[in-house]
Amino acid sequence: MFNRERxxxxxxxxxxxxxxxxxxxxxxxxxxxWYEGPQWLEMLLRKVAFEQKVFRMITLSEYLEMYPTxxxxxxxxxxxxxxxxxxxxxxxxxxxxxxxxxxxAERMTELAxxxxxxxxxxxRALNQAARELLLxxxxxxxxxxxxxxxxxxxxxxxxxxxxxxxxxxxxxKDSRIDGGWLEEIExxxxxxxxxxxxxxxxxx
Numbered sequence: 600m601f602n603r604e605r606x607x608x609x610x611x612x613x614x615x616x617x618x619x620x621x622x623x624x625x626x627x628x629x630x631x632x633w634y635e636g637p638q639w640l641e642m643l644l645r646k647v648a649f650e651q652k653v654f655r656m657i658t659l660s661e662y663l664e665m666y667p668t669x670x671x672x673x674x675x676x677x678x679x680x681x682x683x684x685x686x687x688x689x690x691x692x693x694x695x696x697x698x699x700x701x702x703x704a705e706r707m708t709e710l711a712x713x714x715x716x717x718x719x720x721x722x723r724a725l726n727q728a729a730r731e732l733l734l735x736x737x738x739x740x741x742x743x744x745x746x747x748x749x750x751x752x753x754x755x756x757x758x759x760x761x762x763x764x765x766x767x768x769x770x771x772k773d774s775r776i777d778g779g780w781l782e783e784i785e786x787x788x789x790x791x792x793x794x795x796x797x798x799x800x801x802x803x
Contacts, residue, residue: 600646604653619662620654625679693744693753699761700736706768707732711799714771724776725796727785728767734788735760760788 603620610618629636647656663669680687707728714725735757743753763784770776 600643600651604651607654616666617654619657619659621659687745688738688741690741690745692747692750693741696741696744696757699757703732703735703761703764703768706764707796707799708801710768710771711796712801714796720776720778720781721771722796723785724767724771724781726794727781728764728771729794729796729799730788730790731760731764731767731784733794734790735764 607618607620610620629640633639644656647654676685677683678685678687710725710728714721717725737756740753740757743749767776767781
């Protein structure tokens with residue numbers, strides 16, 4: 600907290616307006632690898648709220664509402680992983696997955712753009728396709744492939760979700776959705792129950 604106060608004071612004078620400091624973390628670090636992490640995080644938030652007056656917690660959208668004009672910049676690719684540049688996830692053991700993930704993402708956008716007024720069954724299939732894509736994109740699978748001990752599981756999960764997505768894509772395109780199979784995979788992986796496939800539209 601002390602270091603962020605000093606950083607913000609310096610940047611505020613340099614920028615001529617209050618800066619925003621973004622601190623993204625891998626959520627599993629709090630509670631999975633670090634069992635007292637959630638308690639530490641709660642204490643930090645309380646200290647920020649009650650023990651200093653230099654900065655406050657804010658969301659990115661709140662900051663943009665207050666200060667809508669910014670210089671456009673592109674962050675450099677970096678990672679907490681080995682060598683600092685995504686080496687763990689771009690290894691010979693797992694780099695084969697990305698052409699499939701990129702193609703699936705393109706197809707998800709295609710479906711979202713085309714299906715502006717889906718039937719109830721199509722809506723369910725589109726939302727499940729979005730789930731399958733998100734599950735396929737989980738960085739854990741590539742991490743497991745690199746690690747070796749659970750590589751078979753990471754490979755299987757990646758393939759399962761890509762294959763399910765591809766089948767959903769084809770069934771939606773052909774207007775022949777298998778409702779029984781859809782219900783089965785909805786029950787198997789129903790993460791993000793409120794997901795809305797429309798977030799993938801390129802026209803919004």
